[in-house]
Amino acid sequence: MSNNKIKYYPVNNGDMSLITLKDSSTILIDCNIREGEKDSNDNNIYKVKEDLLKSIQKRDSNPYIDLFILSHPDEDHCRGFKKNFYHGAPADYAETNRKDDEIIIDEIWVTSMLFTTKQSNDANAIRNEVNRRKRLTGTDKNKKGNRLRLIGYDEDKKLENVTTYVPGTEVNTINKKTFNNFSLFIHAPFKKDLIQSKAEEDRNSSSIVVQARFKDNESDADHITFALFGGDADHYIWEKIIEISEKNNNEKNLKWDLLLAPHHCSWTFFNNVSYDIEENQTPKEYSLKLLNDYKENGGKIISSSKKIVKEKPNPPHKPSKDEYIKALDSKDDFYELAIIPKEKTPEPVEFIVTNNGVTKSTEKAKVAITSGGAAGAASTVVKNGDHVI
Numbered sequence: 001m002s003n004n005k006i007k008y009y010p011v012n013n014g015d016m017s018l019i020t021l022k023d024s025s026t027i028l029i030d031c032n033i034r035e036g037e038k039d040s041n042d043n044n045i046y047k048v049k050e051d052l053l054k055s056i057q058k059r060d061s062n063p064y065i066d067l068f069i070l071s072h073p074d075e076d077h078c079r080g081f082k083k084n085f086y087h088g089a090p091a092d093y094a095e096t097n098r099k100d101d102e103i104i105i106d107e108i109w110v111t112s113m114l115f116t117t118k119q120s121n122d123a124n125a126i127r128n129e130v131n132r133r134k135r136l137t138g139t140d141k142n143k144k145g146n147r148l149r150l151i152g153y154d155e156d157k158k159l160e161n162v163t164t165y166v167p168g169t170e171v172n173t174i175n176k177k178t179f180n181n182f183s184l185f186i187h188a189p190f191k192k193d194l195i196q197s198k199a200e201e202d203r204n205s206s207s208i209v210v211q212a213r214f215k216d217n218e219s220d221a222d223h224i225t226f227a228l229f230g231g232d233a234d235h236y237i238w239e240k241i242i243e244i245s246e247k248n249n250n251e252k253n254l255k256w257d258l259l260l261a262p263h264h265c266s267w268t269f270f271n272n273v274s275y276d277i278e279e280n281q282t283p284k285e286y287s288l289k290l291l292n293d294y295k296e297n298g299g300k301i302i303s304s305s306k307k308i309v310k311e312k313p314n315p316p317h318k319p320s321k322d323e324y325i326k327a328l329d330s331k332d333d334f335y336e337l338a339i340i341p342k343e344k345t346p347e348p349v350e351f352i353v354t355n356n357g358v359t360k361s362t363e364k365a366k367v368a369i370t371s372g373g374a375a376g377a378a379s380t381v382v383k384n385g386d387h388v389i
Contacts, residue, residue, distance in 0.1 A: 004182065004214045004353040005361070006227055006258060007055065008302045010046050010337040010346035012039065013264045013315060014076035015304050017229065018055060019212060021182055025174065026056045027067045029210075029229050033080025041307075043338075044345050049084055051348065053101055062093055064104035064145075066175040069210070071231030072203045073114050073123035076264075082125035088132070090145030106175045107147035108133070109165075111189055112154040113206040116198055134159055147175065151208050153191040155198070167244075170213075181215040183223075185253055187241045188233060204263065207231025209241060211253055216355040225353045226296065227258040234268040239286045254294040257358050258351060261324060264305035265316035270323060275314070283323055291327035298357055300333045302349065307338040 002022050009016040014032030021027075033048050056065050068085075071077055086093055086102040093104060114127050133141065133148040140146055150164040165171055165186050172183035188209035189197075197206040209230040213223040230238070245253045262269045270283040301324045305316035325331050335349050350361035 004216075004225075005350055006212070006353070006358075007348050007350040008260065008304060008335070008337060009048050009051075009348045010340070011048060011304065012076075012338070013305050014079060015071065015229075015231065015260065015264075016048065017260065017304075018052065019227075020055065021179065023177075024057050025067075025177060025179075026065045027069065027174065027212075028052075028065050029069045030071050030077040030231070031068075031080055031084075032076055032078075033084050035080075043343055046346055046348070049080070049101070052103070056103070059104075059144075062098060062104055063101060064106060066177070067107045067109065068105045069109045069151075069208060069229075070111075070114070070126060071209075071229070072111065072207045073116075073119055073126065074203055074232065075120040075122060077231065078120070078122045078126055081122040085125075086145075087125055087129035090143065093145075104145050105129075106144045107149065109149045109151050109208065111152050111206055111208060112150065112156065112158055112194055113189075113197060113203050115156065115158045116201065116203070118201065130159075134162055142176070144175070151186060152189045152206075153194050155195055180218040181220070183213045185211040185213060187211065187245075187253065188230075188237055190237075190240060193237065204232035204234060204268075205237055207233040207237070209233050209237065211256070214353045216353065223252075224355065225257050225358055226255040227260075228256045229260050230262040232263040232266075232268075234263065235270060235272075235284050235287050238262070238269065238290060239284065242286050242290060251294070254290060255296055256290075256294060257296045257299050259291075259295075259299065259301045261301055261303045261305070261316075261320065263315055265303040265308060265320045265324075266314065267317040267320050268315075270320060273314070273317075275317060275319060281319070288323075288327070291324070295327060296357065298329060298333070299327075300335060300351070300358065301328060302335045302337065304337055307343060308336055 004022055005020045007018040011032035015030040016032050017029045019027040034045050053063055056063055086097055086104045133146050136146055148162055150159040150162045167186055167188055170183050170185045172179050189206045193205045212227040214225040215223050267273050267275050270287045271280045308316045308318055308321045310318045325334050351358040352361050
């Protein structure tokens, strides 16, 4: 029997994580598919697209993923979308799209921040595809390749009549498939932060924050493995998440076996920046609480960032790495993607979910490390009491 898996790609300061479930369903959280053979430090750029194509399924010879979650529309979270993902009616997918290995997305999750005025070309491509999907009616809107969900609050009603999931919702139906061994719990974004982020043109605080929950067997009484994804959410957001979860006796929502270090190992998870200001150098108690009180045995932290050094520019911040390592059972449980296995030839890190938690996959990378390549809204919903949005 296959296992649930989570793969974290080395994409410099950016995020790209692939969840593969036992039935081979795939969930991609953000993308950062770069071009070229080498980066500015003469390190090889991993062939993310090529590996992704080998990791996902095909339908009628067309590559597809079940769900794409855009945490927020910054370029380092959606780079390469326009070139590598199909946008258009599923029925119009043609031989030219197949030749370019354009990946179909059956279901998309976005926030209303996608509709702010200043966006990159890749974010605009996502917005155009979302606009196409929101205009659909009847049975078309629930077909594969047309499904759309809004996460959070929509002040301007840009996605009116689109199914919305708010903080405090647990979703176990993905792409019209209901899972008894997997779910996504939505922590953020909160209404206030979406409005404020729009006003200040700071998209980080509008990031989707989710906890992925896994069971090894459908018959298990409860989930055994938890992975937290927080985009670029800062310590203010995490403070609210912790406060609300604890207030409602939902500490389970904070557990983690795997934690993707927010904002590419930035100090913003621990305090304000700049780190040079003395009052910013003390980690917030609630940030340390998430690390120390809610880490499961053998918990691991993944830094999706450049190589972590003391020198600027930041992120990543070396003091953040130091704080993360303090919370772990071993320094080897901190995975710095930019230098695994070697700085010159980084590769993805993949974890397998077992009945004993998570273990690092020892499978050799399948791809040469050279250049960037190539209706229903049914869900199980659990509300956290007064989980305020």
